[in-house]
Structure formats: C-alpha cells, structure tokens
Amino acid sequence: MLTNRVKTLLPEEVQRQLEKNLFRHQINKVLHGHPSPMYWKAPNEGVVLKKPEGTWKSRRVNFYIGIPYCIPTDPPHCGFCLFPTEKYTGKDAMNTYLDHLEMEATQYVDFYEGASLESIYVGGGTPNLLAPESYARLLEIARKIFPNMNDSIEKTLEGIPQLFNEAKVKAIRDAGFNRVSMGVQQMNDKLIKHSGRRQTRRQIFEAISLFHKYSLACNLDLIYGWPEQTVEDMLQDLRDAVDLGVRHITHYELNIGGRSDFSTARKDLVANVPTKIAMYQEAKNFLTESGYIRRTVYDWEKPEPNEKFSFAGAEKYSYENNLRELLKVEADSSITTNSMGAIGYAAINNHFGGPNTAEPATAMMNHKSLSKYYEDTENGRLPVERMFRLGLNDVKLTWIFQCSQEMKISKTQYRKIFDDCLYKEYRNIWSVLEERNWIRNTEEEIQFINEGEFYIPTIQALLSKARLEEISLASKLA
Numbered sequence: 001m002l003t004n005r006v007k008t009l010l011p012e013e014v015q016r017q018l019e020k021n022l023f024r025h026q027i028n029k030v031l032h033g034h035p036s037p038m039y040w041k042a043p044n045e046g047v048v049l050k051k052p053e054g055t056w057k058s059r060r061v062n063f064y065i066g067i068p069y070c071i072p073t074d075p076p077h078c079g080f081c082l083f084p085t086e087k088y089t090g091k092d093a094m095n096t097y098l099d100h101l102e103m104e105a106t107q108y109v110d111f112y113e114g115a116s117l118e119s120i121y122v123g124g125g126t127p128n129l130l131a132p133e134s135y136a137r138l139l140e141i142a143r144k145i146f147p148n149m150n151d152s153i154e155k156t157l158e159g160i161p162q163l164f165n166e167a168k169v170k171a172i173r174d175a176g177f178n179r180v181s182m183g184v185q186q187m188n189d190k191l192i193k194h195s196g197r198r199q200t201r202r203q204i205f206e207a208i209s210l211f212h213k214y215s216l217a218c219n220l221d222l223i224y225g226w227p228e229q230t231v232e233d234m235l236q237d238l239r240d241a242v243d244l245g246v247r248h249i250t251h252y253e254l255n256i257g258g259r260s261d262f263s264t265a266r267k268d269l270v271a272n273v274p275t276k277i278a279m280y281q282e283a284k285n286f287l288t289e290s291g292y293i294r295r296t297v298y299d300w301e302k303p304e305p306n307e308k309f310s311f312a313g314a315e316k317y318s319y320e321n322n323l324r325e326l327l328k329v330e331a332d333s334s335i336t337t338n339s340m341g342a343i344g345y346a347a348i349n350n351h352f353g354g355p356n357t358a359e360p361a362t363a364m365m366n367h368k369s370l371s372k373y374y375e376d377t378e379n380g381r382l383p384v385e386r387m388f389r390l391g392l393n394d395v396k397l398t399w400i401f402q403c404s405q406e407m408k409i410s411k412t413q414y415r416k417i418f419d420d421c422l423y424k425e426y427r428n429i430w431s432v433l434e435e436r437n438w439i440r441n442t443e444e445e446i447q448f449i450n451e452g453e454f455y456i457p458t459i460q461a462l463l464s465k466a467r468l469e470e471i472s473l474a475s476k477l478a
C-alpha cells in the first residue's frame with residue numbers, strides 16, 4: 001500500500017474530469033481529507049500504537065471527543081446530515097457512554113506522554129444533550145490522558161440552538177470550555193423545517209445572548225445551497241450573524257450525498273451549481289464588506305472586538321486552524337506535527353510516524369456501532385473499525401488538501417517538508433487550472449483564484465484521483 005511516487009493524471013484526463021464535474025454537486029473534504037474512509041480497512045489484528053520517530057518527533061495534539069447521540073427528527077438525520085449518529089434515549093445511556101469514553105481514554109495515556117495538547121473539541125452528534133452536571137466530566141476524561149493540560153487552550157463544545165439554556169451554558173463555562181460551535185444551518189424558520197428540526201430563529205438569538213453573558217466565544221455553522229434557499233435568504237442569515245456580533249462564521253456549501261433525505265427526496269429543491277457559485281460570491285462580498293477576514297474557503301473571522309464579544313481570541317477557531325497545519329515548518333526549520341487525537345463513537349484520529357519510517361502516518365476510525373465500541377473498550381482494546389496507513393505520497397496529498405482550504409499552498413513549505421517541487425509533481429493538473437485562470441502560480445505559492453476558489457473540492461478530487469485508483473487496485477489484488 002505504501003508508495004512515495006506521486007501518481008497524477010494526464011492533461012487530457014484532467015480536462016475530461018473537469019468537464020464532467022463542472023455542474024455536479026461537490027463534496028467538501030473538510031472532515032475526511034485523503035483518502036476518504038471508504039478506502040480504509042478493518043485492522044487485521046489488535047492495533048498497536050507507535051510513537052513518532054526522527055524529524056517528525058515533535059508533536060502537538062488537537063483532541064476530539066465524539067458524542068454519538070442526537071434527537072430524532074422527521075425526516076431522519078436532520079435530512080441533510082451524513083454523520084453517523086445514535087438516537088438519544090436519556091441520561092442513563094449518556095452516562096454509560098461516558099464510562100466507556102473513560103475506558104478508551106486510559107488506553108492512550110502512554111502514547112500521548114510528552115505530547116503537547118493544543119486544543120480540545122467535543123463534537124458529534126449533539127454534545128449539548130449532556131445534562132449540566134456532565135460537562136465537567138468530559139474535560140476530566142481528557143485530563144486522564146493529558147494531566148498537564150494548560151487551562152488556557154481552546155476548549156470547544158458543539159451544540160444545536162434549541163438545547164442551550166442558561167443552566168447548561170453556565171455549566172459548560174464552569175466546566176472550563178471557552179468556546180461553543182453552534183450548528184445553526186438556517187436562521188429562517190420556514191427553511192430549517194426541511195431538516196425536520198424543531199429549531200426557531202428566536203432560540204438562536206437567545207443562545208447567542210447566553211454565550212455573550214457567560215463570555216463564551218462562539219462560532220456559527222451556516223449552510224448555503226439549502227432546499228428553496230434564495231440568495232436573499234442566505235444574505236439575511238449572514239446579516240443576522242454579523243449583527244449579533246458573532247466573530248467566527250463557518251459558511252459551508254451543502255454536501256449532498258448518501259441516502260440522506262436531501263439527496264433523495266429534496267434534490268430538486270436545492271440550488272444548482274451556477275447558483276451556488278453566485279451565492280458563494282455574494283457571501284464573500286458581503287462578509288468582506290462587513291470587516292470579516294476569510295481564513296478558509298468556508299471560514300470567516302472578524303478580528304476587531306465588539307461590545308458583545310470583546311475578549312481576546314473570540315474570533316479564533318484554533319482546533320481547525322491547527323489541524324490544517326498538520327506538518328509545520330518552524331522558524332529554526334524543524335518540523336512539528338499537529339495530529340488529531342480522538343476518542344469516542346465513530347471518532348477519527350491520525351498519528352504521524354515519520355517521513356523515513358515504514359508508516360509515515362496512520363488514520364483510524366472508531367466503531368460506528370455502539371455495541372462494538374462498548375465491547376472493545378470493555379476488553380481493553382482500541383475500538384478501531386477501520387484504518388489506513390498513509391504512505392509519504394498520501395501525507396503529501398493530505399497536506400495539500402488542508403492547505404488548499406486556505407486557498408493557497410506554499411511551494412516553499414512543501415519543499416522544506418517533502419524535499420520536492422509542488423508544481424512539478426502535479427504539473428499536468430496545475431497547467432490545466434492555470435489555463436482556466438483558476439490558479440496563480442507564483443514563486444512562493446499556488447493560489448486559488450476566481451472560480452477556482454469555489455471548485456477547491458473538485459480540484460482536490462483531481463489531485464487525488466490517480467492515487468485513489470492505485471489504492472483501489474492494490475486492495476482488489478490483496
């Protein structure tokens with residue numbers, strides 16, 4: 001499975017692929033990177049964790065804790081959601097789950113010894129289903145692995161608007177969380193109904209005023225390209241977020257996929273690709289004029305404090321920012337790795353071995369079956385459902401994917417990390433994109449410009465296509 005040789009497409013294949021995909025809905029790779037978990041395999045025997053070696057030894061960890069449960073909706077799964085979840089059945093089930101999280105955490109104590117914990121993110125599922133008394137336990141579990149946890153690091157908890165109330169927000173803050181990521185998706189009461197969620201615009205406003213009262217930084221997740229959403233609906237949501245003083249806005253293009261209700265029953269109601277390009281452009285103009293800085297093709301930060309969110313760091317989203325710097329060249333030319341440590345149901349984590357080792361990096365995904373997750377953790381096994389050992393070539397693609405979200409890839413950093421030329425290795429692809437005026441190739445970096453920004457997920461798919469074919473073939477032959 002390992003290879004260091006970069007596989008790429010011929011120019012005519014690049015043209016053909018692009019023509020084929022210009023009007024197709026794209027899937028963003030924010031969460032899964034390269035290769036997607038559909039290429040990963042069940043481990044043959046128990047998973048053994050190996051600490052990194054050589055020049056990738058200096059490691060930072062961004063730690064994710066997954067919560068499986070969600071409130072049932074009609075249509076199921078909020079209509080659009082592609083994440084694995086379990087139906088919430090009450091406090092007892094949640095406490096049993098937390099007990100198992102703790103069992104899994106103890107297995108990582110030795111492995112993370114000496115690593116530096118940079119941020120914590122509790123996601124899901126719906127973490128703000130937890131009762132007020134349970135939020136502190138989440139951080140106690142993290143402290144089992146990282147006993148020297150620095151209190152000032154970013155600690156984020158994800159949630160949905162209708163489940164925040166004063167007792168919970170206070171408990172979240174008192175537990176030590178300093179940031180909330182709220183999945184709003186749509187502010188408009190009529191449009192959110194497509195998802196079957198019982199969420200109102202009023203609940204969003206109330207939740208944000210609680211975050212303000214308890215000095216919790218907050219991020220809002222919004223989606224564009226939603227069924228029946230017009231450009232004006234989208235702009236109204238962004239106006240509301242700006243007026244509320246929210247200093248980090250994540251504005252995702254709707255991913256349509258799998259057997260979700262949106263991709264089966266509501267596909268005719270979602271915006272087509274040219275409309276989504278227009279929406280992307282309108283959102284960009286509006287947020288730029290409103291003083292927001294684009295951190296990624298999805299993320300907007302407002303650097304200046306306002307009277308509601310005046311504290312330092314209220315605009316930051318360190319967990320995601322750090323993960324994009326998976327290999328970072330420091331001022332003294334040494335390289336630091338930023339890995340994603342993760343525990344819990346369906347959690348995905350990655351670890352670095354080292355550039356000259358047999359396993360430069362490994363990605364693992366925990367069980368999506370709660371009973372299997374429980375069985376493994378109770379028996380002292382890592383609850384891994386599938387994994388993938390990345391060759392250096394895969395690490396390069398992962399790094400390129402992460403950087404491209406920021407709409408630029410540093411050729412200088414690529415050379416320092418991989419000792420190769422980023423332009424030369426993917427020349428067939430870059431040259432076609434240059435002809436379309438989608439990228440600019442400068443001395444220092446490759447920049448995504450014009451429609452190339454919107455099409456970043458499609459470009460990522462082009463960059464990895466040949467390698468994915470190679471992985472599929474190797475898997476068939478195995």
Ligand SMILES: C[S@@+](CC[C@H](N)C(=O)[O-])C[C@H]1O[C@@H](n2cnc3c(N)ncnc32)[C@H](O)[C@@H]1O
Pocket residue numbers: 080081082083123124125126127158159160182183184185221222223252253254255256
């Ligand atoms: C882990 S998910 C869900 C978190 C939380 N339970 C919620 O519902 O908001 C985190 C974010 O991913 C984004 N997301 C989920 N499914 C998506 C899709 N099909 N297309 C675009 N964004 C999606 C949403 O904005 C969501 O807030």
Ligand code: SF4
Pocket residue numbers: 069070071077078081082083085124125126160183
């Ligand atoms: S609440 Fe969030 S994680 Fe749960 S089904 Fe809905 S979108 Fe998915």
